[in-house]
Amino acid sequence: MWKVTNKKNEIVLIQFEKEIIKPFFKILYEAISGIEQNKLTLLTKNIWEHCKTYKNMGEQQKKIFDYIMKNKYNNISFSDLVYSLINSLSSSDIIKYYKIYLYQNLKARKLNYDSILDSPVPRELQTVFSKFFYDKFLSAKKPVLKIWDYLIGDSYTRRDFHENFKLENELSICPYCDTDTINSKANSEIEHFLPRKYFPFLSMNPFNMFSTCSACNFGEDGKGTKKLTPITTPFNESIGYNLDFELNTNVEIIEIDSDVVPYQNYIKLLQLKERYEDKQIFRSVSRKIQIINDLYSDLELRYGHFTCESSIKETLDNHVKRTEKQETFTIVVRKLLFH
Numbered sequence: 437m438w439k440v441t442n443k444k445n446e447i448v449l450i451q452f453e454k455e456i457i458k459p460f461f462k463i464l465y466e467a468i469s470g471i472e473q474n475k476l477t478l479l480t481k482n483i484w485e486h487c488k489t490y491k492n493m494g495e496q497q498k499k500i501f502d503y504i505m506k507n508k509y510n511n512i513s514f515s516d517l518v519y520s521l522i523n524s525l526s527s528s529d530i531i532k533y534y535k536i537y538l539y540q541n542l543k544a545r546k547l548n549y550d551s552i553l554d555s556p557v558p559r560e561l562q563t564v565f566s567k568f569f570y571d572k573f574l575s576a577k578k579p580v581l582k583i584w585d586y587l588i589g590d591s592y593t594r595r596d597f598h599e600n601f602k603l604e605n606e607l608s609i610c611p612y613c614d615t616d617t618i619n620s621k622a623n624s625e626i627e628h629f630l631p632r633k634y635f636p637f638l639s640m641n642p643f644n645m646f647s648t649c650s651a652c653n654f655g656e657d658g659k660g661t662k663k664l665t666p667i668t669t670p671f672n673e674s675i676g677y678n679l680d681f682e683l684n685t686n687v688e689i690i691e692i693d694s695d696v697v698p699y700q701n702y703i704k705l706l707q708l709k710e711r712y713e714d715k716q717i718f719r720s721v722s723r724k725i726q727i728i729n730d731l732y733s734d735l736e737l738r739y740g741h742f743t744c745e746s747s748i749k750e751t752l753d754n755h756v757k758r759t760e761k762q763e764t765f766t767i768v769v770r771k772l773l774f775h
């Protein structure tokens with residue numbers, strides 16, 4: 437619900453794209469077109485070593501590529517996948533997938549998520565992006581330090597991603613739902629807004645990656661691998677201020693709604709209607725509202741003769757505003773009391 441940015445992680449992930457992802461596509465293309473033109477043969481598994489892009493790399497980048505090629509996921513090495521892709525795809529296939537990669541990543545960068553279609557990608561490319569680049573190189577408990585040390589001269593793990601995200605946005609609260617903190621180490625997954633399962637090419641795109649609470653990340657209570665269009669995201673705007681909240685004291689629930697389709701879809705995608713209908717959320721929000729109302733009565737009693745009602749309200753609204761992104765439910769409290 438909070439508008440956020442992801443600039444610190446963007447700097448790191450752009451470096452990954454430039455030094456790893458783009459040369460990877462180039463090597464595939466050069467190897468396949470070399471075979472198609474009878475300039476290369478598929479006799480050796482390390483055919484990639486004979487490609488111009490690899491040959492022209494500096495010593496350090498070559499070392500990193502050698503290291504990546506040897507890396508294994510579920511007993512399959514990266515070079516096995518490269519070999520299998522070279523065997524099964526044509527050079528025009530590679531151009532087609534590279535264009536899809538560029539298109540999807542550009543659209544995400546422009547925060548235009550509606551125009552990104554889930555184009556099918558070969559299983560091997562899916563594994564490269566989702567299982568190696570994201571799972572193995574960024575998200576794994578045992579981080580692949582060598583790659584990041586080469587790219588940014590420092591280590592970079594999932595924890596660093598979250599640290600950058602929280603620091604940059606001065607954020608302790610889930611930017612998707614405003615109902616939970618993101619301080620606990622249990623909230624350790626990186627949330628891909630467009631799920632890796634259907635959009636593997638966006639596995640390492642900073643405009644598709646959020647620090648969120650666990651409930652929002654998983655399908656049971658939150659989003660999981662669902663996708664809806666038209667949609668908006670916390671990179672686009674502070675969504676919460678455009679939603680309608682109502683305190684239904686009869687049945688003791690908070691109702692959340694909108695007349696606008698992208699907001700309706702956002703509510704549906706994250707199951708916010710059901711989640712905000714939780715009795716404990718009603719009690720928490722009511723308590724916060726009670727505290728503000730008590731404060732209002734105190735101020736009115738003390739200063740009522742000298743100040744007007746609107747300035748007391750403004751003072752209290754600012755008081756709540758100062759706790760935004762640090763405490764839960766500040767959006768719903770502000771909307772119910774002051775808007």
Ligand SMILES: [Zn+2]
Pocket residue numbers: 610611612613614615616648649650651652
């Ligand atoms: Zn959340």
